[in-house]
Amino acid sequence: MFRARSPWVYFINTGSCNGCDIEVLAIQNPRYSAERYGVLRVGSPRHADVLVVTGPITKRMEDRLTMIYDQIPNPKAVVAVGSCPTSNGIFDGGYSLTGPLDTVIPVDVYVMGCPPRPLNILSGIRTAAKMLDSKRKGRGARPTARFDEAMSKETVIDPKFRSSDNVPEAGR
Amino acid sequence: MAEVNDRGFAKLKVPIGPSHPALEEPARFLFEVEGEKVIDVDYEIGYNHRSIERLCQERPFSKIVYLVERICGICSHAHPLNHVERVEDIADIEVPERAKYIRTIYAELERIHSHMLWAGIAGEEIGYHSLFMYTWREREKVMDLFEMLSGNRVMHGCNKIGGVKWNISDEQARSALGVLSYLDTAADKITKSVLKDSSIAERGKGVGCLSKEDAIRLGAVGPNARASGVAEDTRVMCKYAAYGDFDLEPQIAKDGDVVAQALVRLAELKQSIRLTEELIANLPDGPIQVEYGEIPPGRSVGRVEAPRGELIHYTETNGTRFFERIKIRAPTLANIPSYVPKFLGCQVADIPIIAASIDPCFSCSDRVTVIKDGKRKIVSAQELKTGRI
Amino acid sequence: MIASIIVALVYAFVAALLLQGIRRIVVAHSQFRKGPSIFQTFYDFFKLMGKESLTPNVTSPLLFNLAPILSVASMLFAALVIPLAASTSAVGAGDLILVIYLLAIPPIALILGGSASGSPYGAIGAAREVALLIAYETPFIVAMVTVALAAGSFQLTTISATAWITVLPLAAIAAIWTLPAAAAVQPFDIAEAETEIVSGPYVEYSGPNLALLQLGQWLKTFLYASLIATVFFGTTIYHFEPVINLIIQFAIIALLVSAFIAFWQATTARTRVTRVLRYYWTIPTMLAVADLILYLAGVRYMHFLFGWAGL
Numbered sequence: 001m002f003r004a005r006s007p008w009v010y011f012i013n014t015g016s017c018n019g020c021d022i023e024v025l026a027i028q029n030p031r032y033s034a035e036r037y038g039v040l041r042v043g044s045p046r047h048a049d050v051l052v053v054t055g056p057i058t059k060r061m062e063d064r065l066t067m068i069y070d071q072i073p074n075p076k077a078v079v080a081v082g083s084c085p086t087s088n089g090i091f092d093g094g095y096s097l098t099g100p101l102d103t104v105i106p107v108d109v110y111v112m113g114c115p116p117r118p119l120n121i122l123s124g125i126r127t128a129a130k131m132l133d134s135k136r137k138g139r140g141a142r143p144t145a146r147f148d149e150a151m152s153k154e155t156v157i158d159p160k161f162r163s164s165d166n167v168p169e170a171g172r
Numbered sequence: 173m174a175e176v177n178d179r180g181f182a183k184l185k186v187p188i189g190p191s192h193p194a195l196e197e198p199a200r201f202l203f204e205v206e207g208e209k210v211i212d213v214d215y216e217i218g219y220n221h222r223s224i225e226r227l228c229q230e231r232p233f234s235k236i237v238y239l240v241e242r243i244c245g246i247c248s249h250a251h252p253l254n255h256v257e258r259v260e261d262i263a264d265i266e267v268p269e270r271a272k273y274i275r276t277i278y279a280e281l282e283r284i285h286s287h288m289l290w291a292g293i294a295g296e297e298i299g300y301h302s303l304f305m306y307t308w309r310e311r312e313k314v315m316d317l318f319e320m321l322s323g324n325r326v327m328h329g330c331n332k333i334g335g336v337k338w339n340i341s342d343e344q345a346r347s348a349l350g351v352l353s354y355l356d357t358a359a360d361k362i363t364k365s366v367l368k369d370s371s372i373a374e375r376g377k378g379v380g381c382l383s384k385e386d387a388i389r390l391g392a393v394g395p396n397a398r399a400s401g402v403a404e405d406t407r408v409m410c411k412y413a414a415y416g417d418f419d420l421e422p423q424i425a426k427d428g429d430v431v432a433q434a435l436v437r438l439a440e441l442k443q444s445i446r447l448t449e450e451l452i453a454n455l456p457d458g459p460i461q462v463e464y465g466e467i468p469p470g471r472s473v474g475r476v477e478a479p480r481g482e483l484i485h486y487t488e489t490n491g492t493r494f495f496e497r498i499k500i501r502a503p504t505l506a507n508i509p510s511y512v513p514k515f516l517g518c519q520v521a522d523i524p525i526i527a528a529s530i531d532p533c534f535s536c537s538d539r540v541t542v543i544k545d546g547k548r549k550i551v552s553a554q555e556l557k558t559g560r561i
Numbered sequence: 562m563i564a565s566i567i568v569a570l571v572y573a574f575v576a577a578l579l580l581q582g583i584r585r586i587v588v589a590h591s592q593f594r595k596g597p598s599i600f601q602t603f604y605d606f607f608k609l610m611g612k613e614s615l616t617p618n619v620t621s622p623l624l625f626n627l628a629p630i631l632s633v634a635s636m637l638f639a640a641l642v643i644p645l646a647a648s649t650s651a652v653g654a655g656d657l658i659l660v661i662y663l664l665a666i667p668p669i670a671l672i673l674g675g676s677a678s679g680s681p682y683g684a685i686g687a688a689r690e691v692a693l694l695i696a697y698e699t700p701f702i703v704a705m706v707t708v709a710l711a712a713g714s715f716q717l718t719t720i721s722a723t724a725w726i727t728v729l730p731l732a733a734i735a736a737i738w739t740l741p742a743a744a745a746v747q748p749f750d751i752a753e754a755e756t757e758i759v760s761g762p763y764v765e766y767s768g769p770n771l772a773l774l775q776l777g778q779w780l781k782t783f784l785y786a787s788l789i790a791t792v793f794f795g796t797t798i799y800h801f802e803p804v805i806n807l808i809i810q811f812a813i814i815a816l817l818v819s820a821f822i823a824f825w826q827a828t829t830a831r832t833r834v835t836r837v838l839r840y841y842w843t844i845p846t847m848l849a850v851a852d853l854i855l856y857l858a859g860v861r862y863m864h865f866l867f868g869w870a871g872l
Contacts (some may be wrong), residue, residue, distance in 0.1 A: 002608040006601065012191045013198055015220045018533065019245020019326040021196050022289060026315075029308035030594035035585070038601050043193035043755040046615065046767035049608070060219045061198055064190055073613035073767040090242050093230070094223035115245065115326050146617045147764055148187055148680045184681040186758075194756040205681075207688070208834055297756050299747050299831025305592035371748060371830040520685060521833045524756040 003049065003075070006038035007129035010048035010072065014065050015097070016055025019115040020082040024052060026118045027125075034122055039129075044147055045071040050128045052121075053107075056084040056091045057099035067150040069105045075135030077108040077128035081121055086110045183211075186520070190219045194297055194524035197534040201511075201527070205520055213515040215508065220534050228498040233259070233467065236495065237331055243500065244533050245326050246289065249275075249282045250478035251485075251500070252331040257412060258487035259333050262470035269414075269456045271335035276414040277455075278321075278330050279476075280448040284355065285314040286479035287437045287444075290531045291362055294434060297524035298375040303365065310358040317351050320344060335461025345452050352452075356445050363438045366431070376430035380514040380526035383428060390509040394481020396530045399436045400428035406477035417454075418447060433529045467491070478503055480531050504533045566641060573640035576811050577776070577783035578602040583815050584746070587823035602779065609772035617765050620679035628674030629770045632777030635666035639784050644717055644791060645807065657715045657792075661705060664743075664785055667777040668694045671752065674774065675762025686761020689834045690752040696837045697742035697749075700845035704732040707853040708792055717791060724795035729856065733793040735849035740789070740821045742841065744782040748825070748832040782822075786814045 013021055027034040028041065042048050045068045057065060069078070078101075083089035085101035101107050108131055111124035184205050190198035198219030204212035224243055228236050240251045253275055260267060288311040295303025315325045322328035322338050330336050340348075366372055382392065387400035397404060405422035407415045423439035425432035469491040476483045481503030488496040507530040514526050582599040589596025598604070616622050642656050642663065668690050675687035707729055712720040726733040742749040752761045766774055790813045799806040832840065 002604045002611070005598075006604040006608045008605075013196065013220075015198070015222050017242045017245040017248075018197065019242070019248065022245060023326065025196070025293075026308060026312075028304075029312065030305055030592065031309060031312050033589075033594040035589060035597050036595045038597055038604055041193075043759040044764045046617075046765060047760070047763070047771060049612075055220075056222060058219060058221055060221070061190065064198075064219075068191060071615070071617075073615050075612070090239055091222045091224070091227065094227055096221050096223045114242070117325065146678070146680050147759060148682060149618065184684060186681045186685070193759060205685070208685075295830070299750065299754065299756065300829070301588075301747070302592050302827050303830075305594060309593055369830070371832070374832065374836065375830050519833060519835070521751070521754070521757055521831070 001133070003132040004126075004130045006040070007050045007125055007132070008040045008042045008048050009050045009052050009125060010042055010045045010068070011052045011054075012061075012065060012068055014053055014055045014061040014085070014099075014101075015058035016082065016084060020054035020084070020121075023115045023118050024054060024081060024121055027122045032118045032122055034125075037122070037126055039122065039125055045069075046073065046147070048072050049076060049132055050125055051076060051078045051105075052081055052125065053078065053085045053101055054081045056088045056094070056097045057101060057104055059096050059098055062098045062104060064150065065104060071147065071150065075132045077131050077135065078105060079109045079111060079121075079124045079128045080107045081111045081124065082116060083112060083114045086112060089114060188523060188527070194527060195532075196293070197532070199532070199534045201515075201523075203515070203520075203523065208519045208521065210515055210518050210520065210523065213512060215511060217508065217534055225498055225500065228495055230494070232493040233333075233489075233495055236498070237333070238329065240498075240500075241327055241329065241331075244502070246286050246533060247282065247478040247480065247483070248327050249278045249330065250476050250483050253279060253413065254474060254476040254483055254485040255487065255498075256331045256333050257476070258472040258474050258485050259467060259489070261472040261474065262487065262489055263333075263464060263467045265334050265462060265464045267335055268459045268462060270339075270458045271460045272414040273451055273455050274336045274338070274340055274460065275331065277340070277448055277451050278328060278336075279413065280444045280451065281314060281317060281321075283444045283479045284441055284448070285311055285318070286531075287441045288314065288362075290437055290528070291366070291434065294430070294525060294528050297528045298372070300369075300372065303362075303372075306365075307362055310355065310362075313351050313355060313358075317348055320347065332461060334464045335459070337461070339460050340452075340455065345455065348452055349449060352445050352449050356442070359438065359441045359445060363435075363442070366434050366438065373431065375522075375525060376434065378427075379430045379522045380433075380518065380529050381427065381429045382510050382514055386513050387428065387510060390513075391506050392481075392510045392530075393506045394477070394479075394503050394531075395433060395436045395440065396481065396507045396510060398422055398424045399432040401426050404482075406475045406482045410475050410477075412474070412476060414451065418450060420447070430525055430529050437531075469496075480504055480533055481507060502533065504530065507532070569640055569645055570637055572645060572807060573637070573780060573783065574776075576814070577779040578606060579811075580783050580786075580815060580818055581779050584744075584818055584823045584826075587819040588827050591824065591827040606772050606776060609775075610769050612768035614768035614770050618679070621677040624673055624677035625765070626770065628670040628677065629766070629773035629777065631673070632667040632670035633773045633780065635663050635670075636777050636780035636784060639663035640780065642717075643784055643788055644721060644796060645787070645810065653716065655715045656717050657705060657709055657720065660717070660784075660788055661702060664781060664788070665694065665698065667781045670777060671762045671774065674766065675752075678762070678765040680764055682758040682760075682764045683762050685758050686752045686754075686764075689754075690762065692834050693742060693745070693749060693752060693837055696841040697739040700735045700841055700849045701739045701743075703846060703849035703853060704729075704736040705792065707732045707849060707856060710853070711856055718796075721791045721796040724793065724797065726793040729852050731848045731852040731855075733789075735845040735852070736789050736793065737817065737821055738845040738848075739841065740786060740817065741825045742837070743785040744818070744822045745778060746822055746826045748829040749837065750831060751834050751837065754831060782818070783814065786817050790814050790817060 080086050080101045088099050109124045109128045186203045189195045189200040200216045202214045237252050240255045241248050243251045288307050292304040292307035382400045384401045387397045403422045403424050408420050425436050471488040473486040484501040486499040490496040581602040586596035672687040672690050675683035708725050709715050
C-alpha cells in the first residue's frame with residue numbers, strides 16, 4: 001500500500017525528440033504538481049520504482065536501457081511514454097532503431113500520444129505504481145553493474161543492422 | 173579505480189551521461205577530475221541517432237513535414253519552417269502574407285517557451301528548484317496558447333508546403349495578446365530574480381566563459397555566440413518569413429559566462445514577446461495557404477534562427493515524390509565544440525550548468541556518428557544511400 | 562525505564578519523519594504548488610523497507626552494508642541522550658560532548674558508505690561531505706562550548722535549566738545558522754547534488770539500506786534541531802502533561818526547521834563546496850567566538866541591553 005503512494009521515477013530518454021521529455025518534466029511544475037502523489041524524480045536507478053522511457057529505442061541506447069533496468073530493485077514497473085516506445089511511432093523503419101520498447105524490456109503501462117499530455121503521463125505513472133504491489137518482490141543479491149560502470153562502458157555496436165537486408169534502394 | 177597524482181589529488185574519471193539527471197537527453201561526457209577540478213573532458217554524441225535523414229528519402233514529401241517536426245520537440249516549429257521554406261524556394265511557391273505572419277508568430281512563441289524552459293532547467297541544474305517551478309508555471313501559459321492556436325501543446329503541425337494549416341481568429345488573437353502581456357510581467361520578474369539573486373550570481377558569474385575569439389573560432393551560433401558578444405542573428409541577417417517587416421536588434425552580452433547566457437536569453441524573451449504582440453496586431457488579411465503543383469528538381473539551402481541558434485537545412489529534390497537528400501545542421505552541433513573551453517578548469521559543481529548553458533538539444537544534433545568496434549568510421553555516400561553502414 | 566526508552570525512540574522516529582513531511586510541504590507551498598502529504602516520508606520509508614536490497618559490484622561490501630546501520634544506531638542512541646521535553650537524560654555528566662560526537666556519525670557513515678561503493682560519484686560525494694562536516698561543526702561546537710562554559714557544566718539537564726538564547730544570543734544565532742548544513746538540504750545538499758553527482762554517496766544504495774541511510778539523516782536533522790531547542794530555549798517551558806510537553810517541543814523544532822531550513826531551501830541555489838568553508842568559517846564562527854570572548858571577558862551585554870527594562 002505504501003508503494004502506490006510513493007512512486008519514485010527514474011526517467012530515461014532513449015532517443016526521444018524532447019517533446020515527451022519536456023512533458024515528463026512538466027509534471028513536476030506547480031500546475032500538475034506530481035509531488036502531491038509522492039511522485040519524485042530520482043537520479044539513480046537504484047532508488048527508483050518506476051522507469052519512464054521516452055523515445056524509440058536507438059541501437060546505442062539499447063544496452064544502457066537494459067543495464068538501467070537491471071539496476072532497479074524489485075518490484076519495479078515500466079511506463080512507455082509516447083508513441084515512439086510503444087510502436088516506434090513516426091520513426092518506424094529507421095535503420096538505427098531496435099524498438100519498440102516491449103521487445104527490449106517488459107512494459108506495464110503505455111501512455112499514448114505525440115506527445116501525451118502531462119496529466120496522462122502522471123496518471124500512467126500512478127497506474128504503474130499501483131501495479132507494484134502485485135509484482136514479484138525479489139530477494140537476494142543479484143550482481144549488477146554500478147551506475148558509473150554502466151555509464152562509462154564503451155559503446156560497441158554490433159553490425160547486425162536489420163536494415164542491411166531489407167531496406168529498399170533509397171525508396172523510389 | 174583512482175590514481176593519485178604527485179600533489180596528492182586522486183584523479184577520477186567521472187562519466188556524465190548518457191543517462192544522467194543533469195542531461196535531459198542522451199549524450200555522454202567523460203570528465204577527468206582532480207579533486208573538484210575538471211582537467212580533461214571528452215564528449216560523445218550520437219545516442220539519439222534515429223536515422224531521420226534516411227527516412228526523409230524513403231517517404232513521400234507530404235509526410236516529411238511531420239517527420240522533420242519530430243526531429244526536436246522543443247524546436248518543433250523551426251525545423252518544419254525551414255523545411256517548407258526550402259521546398260517553396262525550389263518550387264517557387266509564393267506564400268500568402270498572412271501565412272508568413274502566422275509562421276512567425278509560432279516561431280516567436282516557440283522561442284518564448286524554449287527560453288523559459290531553459291531558465292527553468294538552468295535553475296534546476298544549479299539546484300534552484302524555486303526558479304524552475306516559477307518559470308515552468310509561467311511557461312504553461314505559452315503551452316496553453318499553443319494548444320488554443322493549434323490543438324497540441326508541443327507538436328503544432330502548423331506548417332505545410334504553401335502556407336499554414338491553422339488560421340488565427342480575432343478571438344484567438346485577442347486572448348493571445350492578454351497572455352502575452354501577462355508573460356511580459358513574468359519575464360520581468362524572472363530577469364529581476366536572475367539579476368538580483370546572490371546565489372545565482374555566485375553560481376553563474378565567471379562560470380563557463382567563452383571569449384569572443386573562441387566563439388568565432390569554434391563556430392558557436394545563437395544565444396551561445398551572442399552571449400560572447402558576437403552580434404549575429406539569422407532573423408536579422410536572412411529576413412525569412414515575416415522578419416523582413418520588423419526591425420530587430422541582436423541581443424548581445426559581453427562576458428560569455430552563464431549569467432551572460434541567461435541575460436541574452438531573457439532579453440530575447442522580452443524581445444520575442446514584443447515582436448509577437450506586433451505580429452498579432454499587424455496580422456494581414458487573406459488566405460493562409462496556396463495550391464501548388466509539381467515540385468521540380470532543384471536544390472536549396474537556407475538558414476532559420478531556431479531558439480538555440482542558426483539552423484541550416486539543405487534540401488534537394490529530383491522531380492519525384494521523394495527527396496533526393498535532406499541535410500540538417502542543427503544549432504547544437506555547432507555549439508558543442510564550445511564546450512571544451514567552457515569545461516576546462518571548471519569545478520565539478522559547475523558541470524551541469526555549463527552543460528545546460530548552450531541549451532543543448534542532442535536530438536537535433538545526432539545526425540550521423542557511426543561508431544563501429546569503438547572506432548570512428550568514415551561513411552561513404554554510397555553506404556549512406558543504401559543504408560548499409 | 563524500558564517504557565521511557567521505547568517512548569523516546571518512537572517519538573524520535575515519528576517526529577523525525579513528520580518533520581521531513583512538514584519541510585517538504587513548506588517548500589512546496591513556497592514554490593506555488595500543493596506539496597505531498599505530511600505522512601509522505603512514512604510512505605517513502607516503508608516502501609523502501611519493502612524493496613529489494615541490491616549490493617552491486619562495490620569495493621567493500623561489508624562497509625557498504627554496515628554504514629546505514631551505524632548511522633541509525635548512533636542516532637537512536639543520541640535520541641536517548643538528548644532530554645526530550647521535560648525528561649532527564651539517560652547519561653549523566655558530559656552528555657553534551659557525547660551528543661556532539663554522536664551527531665557527527667551519520668555524515669561519517671555516509672562518507673564510509675560513499676567511499677566503499679567504489680563509485681566516482683560516491684567518492685566525490687564523500688569528499689564533499691567531509692568538507693561540509695568540518696565547515697558547520699566548527700561554529701556549532703564553539704557555540705556549544707560557550708554555552709557549556711557559561712553554564713559551568715557539560716550536562717544537558719543542567720544546561721537546559723536556562724534558556725541560553727536570552728544570555729548568549731550570538732552563540733544561538735551561530736548554532737541555528739548551522740541547521741541547513743546539518744540537515745543537508747539546499748543550499749548545502751552538495752554531497753548529494755543530484756544534477757551534479759547523481760546522488761553522491763547514496764547512488765548505489767537501494768531498498769532497506771537506502772531507507773536506513775536516509776532515516777539516519779532525518780533523525781539527525783530532528784535531533785540536531787532538538788539539541789539546539791533544548792540548549793537555547795531551555796526546558797523550563799515544559800511544565801505541562803508529558804504529552805503536551807512533547808507536542809510543544811515538536812512545535813518549536815518544526816518552527817525552527819520550517820523557518821531556517823525550508824525557507825532557505827526554497828530561496829537559494831546550491832552552493833559550491835569551496836564556498837561552504839568560507840561561508841561557515843566567517844560570520845557564524847565569528848559570532849560564536851565573539852560570544853565566547855565576551856563571556857570570558859565578563860561582558861554580559863544582554864544584561865546591559867535589557868537591564869533598563871528590568872529583564
